[in-house]
Amino acid sequence: MSDPDRPGAPGVLPPLREVIARHGLGARKALGQHFLLDLNLTRRIARAAGPIGEGTVIEIGPGPGGLTRALLECGAGRLVAIERDERCRAALAEVEAAFPGRLEVVMGDALAVDPATVSTAPRRIVANLPYNISTALLLRWLERPGDYAGMVLMFQKEVADRLLARPGDPDYGRLTVLVQWLCRVRRLFDVPASAFVPPPKVTSSVVEIVPRDAPLAPADRPTLERVTQAAFGQRRKMLRASLRPLGGEALLVACGIDPTRRAEELSVEDFARLARHLSP
Structure with a gap:
C-alpha cells in the first residue's frame, strides 16, 4: 500500500486484477487492448516521463488505469486520460475519486480527439498505445510537434525499430525520416509479452520522443x-x-x-x- 503521507499518494484502490474482474474488462482485440498490470513497469514508465508536476500529462487508452495510477503516484499534477472503451468509465472513476482534482477522463476515440484542446502546456504524452493505431496517432501528433514537450510511448518493438533506424538498416524508411527530422528519439527499454494481459505475440518497446526546437534540416x-x-x-x-x-x-x-x-x-x-x- 502506498504511504499516505507521501506526495502523490492515492486513496485506497483495489488491485487491478480485481477491478478488471469486477467491471468485466476483458481486453478487446478490436481495440488493440493489452493491459499492463506490472506495477514495477508502470512506475518505471511514469518515472521516465520526467518532470510531470506542471502542465498536463496526456494518457491514451488507460483501460483499467494501471499506468494512470502510476503517473498520479509519481506526481502528475493534471492528467487527462483519453479512453474509447465505455466499459472502462467506472474503473477510471474510482481512480478519479482517489486523486481528487487531478485526473480528467475524456471518453472518445484518440484519433478524433486533439490532445492540445483538452490540456494546457507544457504537455507530455505518456501511453501504452493501442498497437493498431499507434503509428497513426504519432503522425497526427507530429503535425504540430511544438504542442508537446515530450512523449514516452510504448510501441510494438518492430515499430520502435523503425523509429530508431539508421541509414543502411532494413527498418529505415519513410516513418524514420519524418520522425527523426522532427524529433530526437531514443529507446528506453523493452517490455516482454508476459507483462501484459492478455500477452501480445510480440515484444514491446518504450520510446522517448522529444520534438526538436526546429527540424533537423530546413525543408517543406x-x-x-x-x-x-x-x-x-x-x-x-x-x-x-x-x-x-x-x-x-x-x-x-x-x-x-x-x-x-x-x-x-x-x-x-x-x-x-x-x-x-x-x-x-
Whole structure:
C-alpha cells in the first residue's frame, strides 16, 4: 500500500486484477487492448516521463488505469486520460475519486480527439498505445510537434525499430525520416509479452520522443513526404529510377547525391536537401 503521507499518494484502490474482474474488462482485440498490470513497469514508465508536476500529462487508452495510477503516484499534477472503451468509465472513476482534482477522463476515440484542446502546456504524452493505431496517432501528433514537450510511448518493438533506424538498416524508411527530422528519439527499454494481459505475440518497446526546437534540416514537410514516398515506394531501385517522376538523375546530381544509391542509404539531411531543391 502506498504511504499516505507521501506526495502523490492515492486513496485506497483495489488491485487491478480485481477491478478488471469486477467491471468485466476483458481486453478487446478490436481495440488493440493489452493491459499492463506490472506495477514495477508502470512506475518505471511514469518515472521516465520526467518532470510531470506542471502542465498536463496526456494518457491514451488507460483501460483499467494501471499506468494512470502510476503517473498520479509519481506526481502528475493534471492528467487527462483519453479512453474509447465505455466499459472502462467506472474503473477510471474510482481512480478519479482517489486523486481528487487531478485526473480528467475524456471518453472518445484518440484519433478524433486533439490532445492540445483538452490540456494546457507544457504537455507530455505518456501511453501504452493501442498497437493498431499507434503509428497513426504519432503522425497526427507530429503535425504540430511544438504542442508537446515530450512523449514516452510504448510501441510494438518492430515499430520502435523503425523509429530508431539508421541509414543502411532494413527498418529505415519513410516513418524514420519524418520522425527523426522532427524529433530526437531514443529507446528506453523493452517490455516482454508476459507483462501484459492478455500477452501480445510480440515484444514491446518504450520510446522517448522529444520534438526538436526546429527540424533537423530546413525543408517543406509536404515536399519531404513526397520525396520519401517516391524513394521508399521502390526502395529496391536506384534513386535515379525511383525519383524519376521528381527529376531523377538531374535532381540527384544537383543535390550532390550519387544517382546509383538507394533510398535506405540516404540520411535525413539528404532527403531534406532533395526537398529543398524541389520546393517553390
